[in-house]
Amino acid sequence: MAAIDDQLVKINKQLQSKGYKLTSQREATVRILLEYEQDHLSAEEVFMLVREVYPDIGLATVYRTLELLAEMHIVEKMNFGDGVARYDLRGDDHAHMHHHLICTVCGRLTEIKEDWLGELEERLEREYGFKVSDHRLEFTGTYMHCQRDGCKHGGKAVS
Known part of the structure; x- marks a missing residue:
């Protein structure tokens, strides 16, 4: 869990450097991406997992958060040929x-x-x-x- 918290701090700094805040909804979305990093989740899958911890969140909020993270190159929006956009965290190590x-x-x-x-x-x-x-x-x-x-x-x- 410490590694996830460390990555959240880093992502929060990246957001702040561009004038954005790590709101509770954004944090919940980022936490899911970090916890399920190997799964290359779609926006809908992220939404369903975030809703388990943050039941009031809307799908549009998750979409907006994912798009913001993609614009900032924190995640990559990818399509593996199945017609579904998936989100993949960029690694610090490369x-x-x-x-x-x-x-x-x-x-x-x-x-x-x-x-x-x-x-x-x-x-x-x-x-x-x-x-x-x-x-x-x-x-x-x-x-x-x-x-x-x-x-x-x-x-x-x-x-």
Whole structure:
């Protein structure tokens, strides 16, 4: 719980630096994102979880909070090909977003925390004069066990 509280303090500072407050509704929303960080929740899923602790919150408030966090690059709004916007917290440990493997059979999502594109970024800057500020990489395909047996993971996120 201390790690979540530490991250809340950091996010609060980011909001304050742009003139925003960490209201109780925003804090409840951010806390859910932190607690369910591996799950890549949709706005509706965040809303349902926030309502368990903050029953008076409205869906529009959760949407506005998620959009604000996305504008401030605290979270990334992502679509993994299923037509649903999902929200993924940006990590402190890397300059760029982490990458994802997405199984087209079961929907399982695996995060790759390592940044494999450093050499490519250097080459882009050297050869094209283009300085990369961020990147995101998604691999779609099929896990071997899904090809053989059908998948038993049910779309669970894995790191």
